[in-house]
Amino acid sequence: xxxxxxxxxxxxxxxxxxxxxxxxxxxxxxxxxxxxxxxxxxxxxxxxxxxxxxxxxxxxxxxxxxxxxxxxxxxxxxxxxxxxxxxxxxxxxxxxxxxxxxxxxxxxxxxxxxxxxxxxxxxxxxxxxxxxxxxxxxxxxxxxxxxxxxxxxxxxxxxxxxxxxxxxxxxxxxxxxxxxxxxxxxxxxxxxxxxxxxxxxxxxxxxxxxxxxxxxxxxxxxxxxxxxxxxxxxxxxxxxxxxxxxxxxxxxxxxxxxxxxxxxxxxxxxxxxxxxxxxxxxxxxxxxxxxxxxxxxxxxxxxxxxxxxxxxxxxxxxxxxxxxxxxxxxxxxxxxxxxxxxxxxxxxxxxxxxxxxxxxxxxxxxxxxxxxxxxxxxxxxxxxxxxxxxxxxxxxxx
Ligand code: PMT
Numbered sequence: 001x002x003x004x005x006x007x008x009x010x011x012x013x014x015x016x017x018x019x020x021x022x023x024x025x026x027x028x029x030x031x032x033x034x035x036x037x038x039x040x041x042x043x044x045x046x047x048x049x050x051x052x053x054x055x056x057x058x059x060x061x062x063x064x065x066x067x068x069x070x071x072x073x074x075x076x077x078x079x080x081x082x083x084x085x086x087x088x089x090x091x092x093x094x095x096x097x098x099x100x101x102x103x104x105x106x107x108x109x110x111x112x113x114x115x116x117x118x119x120x121x122x123x124x125x126x127x128x129x130x131x132x133x134x135x136x137x138x139x140x141x142x143x144x145x146x147x148x149x150x151x152x153x154x155x156x157x158x159x160x161x162x163x164x165x166x167x168x169x170x171x172x173x174x175x176x177x178x179x180x181x182x183x184x185x186x187x188x189x190x191x192x193x194x195x196x197x198x199x200x201x202x203x204x205x206x207x208x209x210x211x212x213x214x215x216x217x218x219x220x221x222x223x224x225x226x227x228x229x230x231x232x233x234x235x236x237x238x239x240x241x242x243x244x245x246x247x248x249x250x251x252x253x254x255x256x257x258x259x260x261x262x263x264x265x266x267x268x269x270x271x272x273x274x275x276x277x278x279x280x281x282x283x284x285x286x287x288x289x290x291x292x293x294x295x296x297x298x299x300x301x302x303x304x305x306x307x308x309x310x311x312x313x314x315x316x317x318x319x320x321x322x323x324x325x326x327x328x329x330x331x332x333x334x335x336x337x338x339x340x341x342x343x344x345x346x347x348x349x350x351x352x353x354x355x356x357x358x359x360x361x362x363x364x365x366x367x368x369x370x371x372x373x374x375x376x377x378x379x380x381x382x383x384x385x386x387x388x389x390x391x392x393x394x395x396x397x398x
Contacts, residue, residue: 001030001174001176001179001180001224001385002030002031002032002175002179003030003031003117004031004032004033004068005031005032005033005083005179006032006033006035006080006081006082006083006084007032007033007034007035007081007082007083007084007085007175008033008035008036008037008077008078008081008083008084008085008109008113008115009023009024009027009035009036009037009051009055009085009087009091009105009292010036010039010084010085010086010087010093010109010110011037011038011039011042011046011051011086011087011088012039012041012042012088012089012092012093012106013039013040013041013042013043013044013090014042014045014088014090014122014123014165015045015156016087016088016122016156016164016165016385017042017045017046018045018046019087019088019167019168020046020051020087020088020168021046021050021051021054022083022168023168023171024036024051024054024055025054026168026169026172027172027175028054028055028056029272030172030176033044034055034057035057035077036048036051036052036055036057036059036060037059037060037069037077037105037106037109037174038051038060038106039104040061040062040104041090041214043070044288046322048061048296054121056380057080058322059169060077060105061105062104062105065071065347069088075112077109077182077244077394078108078109078110078111078112078113078115078173078277078370079112079113080350081113081115082115082179083115083117083175083178083179084109084110084113084115084116084117084118085116085117085118085120085171086117086118086119086120086374087118087120087137087165087171088120088121088122088123088165089120089121089122090122090123090308091121091127091128091130091133091136093106093107094119094121094133094136094137094140094369095132095133095136095184095280096134097111097119097136097140098135098137098139098140099136099143100339102305110393114180115267116146117145117146118145118146118148118171118175118178119137119140119145119146119148120147120148120149120150120165120166120171120174121137121147121149121163121164122150122163122164122165123150124155124157124161124163124296125155125157125159125160125161125163126159126161127163127278128150128161128162128163129162131323134315137384139306140299146178148166148170148171148174149162149166149167150162150163150164150165150166151164151166152164155392156368158372161390162347164270165312169239170242171272172242173220173224173242173354174242176224177223177224177242177243177285180221180224180225181190181225182225182326183197183225183226183392184222184226184227184388184392184395185227185393186225186226186332187222187226187227187229187267187268187392187395188227188228188230188265188266188267188268188271189222189227189230189231189267189268189270190230190231190232190259190262190263190266190268190269190270191215191218191219191222191229191230191231191269191270191271191272191352192215192231192232192233192255192259192269192270192271192273192275192305193212193214193216193218193219193232193233193234193236193238193272194210194211194212194215194216194230194233194234194235194238194273194274195208195209195210195234195235195236195273195274195276196234196249196250196251196252196254196255196273196274196275196276196302197234197235197250197251197260197276198251198252198276198278198279198302199250199251199279199280199283199290200278200280200283200284200288200297201283201284201285201286201287202286203284203287204209204285204288206278206279206299207276207278207346208274208276208356209274209356209357210234210273210274210335210357211236211237211238211356211357212234212236212238212351213357213358213359213380214234214272214321214361214380214383215231215239215270215272215273216233216236216238216241216387217231217379217381217383217384218270218272218384218387219231219241220241220244220381220384221381221384221385221388222270222384222388223241223242223243223244224353225388225392227297227346229241229244229245230243230244230245230246230247230262230266231244231245231247232246232247232249232250232255232258232259232262232273232275233245233246233247233248233249234249234255234273235250237249240391247261247262250305251276251279252275252276252279252302252305253302254301255275255305256299256303256305256308257274257393259309264310265279266316267316267317267395267398268316268317268318268391268394268395269306269309269316269317269319270319270387270391271305271306271318271319271320271321272321272345273301274323275304275305275355277301277302277304278299278300278301278302279299279300279302280298280299280300281298281299281300282298303321304339306318306339306341307338307339307340309339310338310339310340310341313340314368315398316343317318317342317343317391317394317395318339318340318342318343318398319342319343319344319345319387319391320335320336320339320341320343320344320345321344321345321346321347322335322344322345322346322347323347323355324346324347324348325348325349325350326350327396328346328347328348328364329346329364329366329368329372331346332344332346332364332366335367336366340392340393341393342367342368342391343366343367343368343387343391343394344365344366344390345363345364345365345387346363346364346365346366347361347363347364348362349363353377354377359379359380360377360378360379360380361377361378361379361380361383362375362376362378363375363383364376365386366391367390
């Protein structure tokens with residue numbers, strides 16, 4: 001979504017400036033062309049050279065710097081931007097923008113731009129709660145500026161309260177969201193992600209290598225495109241994407257209950273989870289002792305949630321994933337047909353960069369009409385976007 005986008009990152013003076021460096025790294029890694037404007041005070045915290053090195057462009061610092069102005073002036077900087085991000089935004093910066101003051105390069109550029117402006121304030125909590133500050137922030141929000149609220153925590157001054165800059169990944173997601181076309185507004189999507197764990201005793205379980213990355217990427221992308229998303233997730237270490245409602249589950253049976261509890265009104269089900277096919281017949285309430293030389297565990301089949309949904313499809317769109325180690329297309333096509341799906345995403349988990357617990361995937365889309373599309377290696381975030389392009393077409397055709 002950020003590939004080739006022109007972003008102006010405005011950095012004002014506060015201890016959180018170092019987090020803007022990480023934000024810049026995320027933005028450039030995603031392919032954005034980022035120009036940084038630093039206020040005089042911001043340069044007291046981190047040297048412009050750091051931002052220059054990471055952005056690949058000179059950092060803009062002065063309104064009247066001839067060498068910079070020759071190359072790109074504040075008007076063209078404002079004009080060419082697809083998005084402005086002000087992070088961290090001090091009370092002073094927010095106040096000046098709200099009052100229509102433009103006395104340095106950053107405030108002048110913000111005033112001159114027609115691009116969306118994402119303001120991410122960070123300051124002492126008393127300053128943040130100050131009525132004058134709040135009035136300024138509300139005025140900007142009412143005027144169409146996007147505000148990403150600071151979070152609560154221990155502030156640089158040692159105080160506890162709301163005023164911390166959110167994690168750079170959260171700011172990145174908000175920026176991505178602002179630049180994403182909202183083609184799924186009105187669409188309700190249920191996504192499953194991660195593994196299930198089938199308990200043997202209080203200390204052990206049967207599971208698989210799923211990290212949840214694929215399903216979380218789908219949930220995040222769907223939310224950014226305007227869908228209302230519920231994410232039913234097995235145990236993972238991942239952060240729930242902003243704006244997504246997450247229902248944590250443990251076992252396949254819990255996943256099944258959660259799917260049915262949240263199915264009402266859902267337009268699209270996307271099952272990226274790796275559900276354990278079997279569970280132990282008996283679950284010991286005490287930790288099993290190591291006595292016999294051999295141990296046989298009796299397993300029984302878990303319900304196939306997706307196959308059940310396929311039996312009672314109504315007008316829901318059903319998308320499955322198939323994790324295969326051989327005869328990828330044959331097995332995936334069988335699942336597509338047997339589970340009555342609209343689309344299945346087949347991944348050969350033996351290929352490097354595909355499948356479990358990596359940030360990338362190599363997938364094929366098998367459509368109900370027999371069409372097969374082969375995608376190259378790409379990030380799971382991009383696979384999610386590609387998948388949602390197909391889902392959007394199916395949903396709009398309903
Ligand atoms: O989580 P990651 O580390 O990012 O890895 C991603 C992934 C490899 C888990 C993902 O891309 C993937 O392939 N998910 C499906 C894995 C799988 O279990 O496939 P399957 O062939 O066993 O099941 C086919 C479909 O039926 C899946 O959509 C599955 O969610 C669903 N199913 C399976 C069994 C079951 N009892 N109930 C189900 O609903």
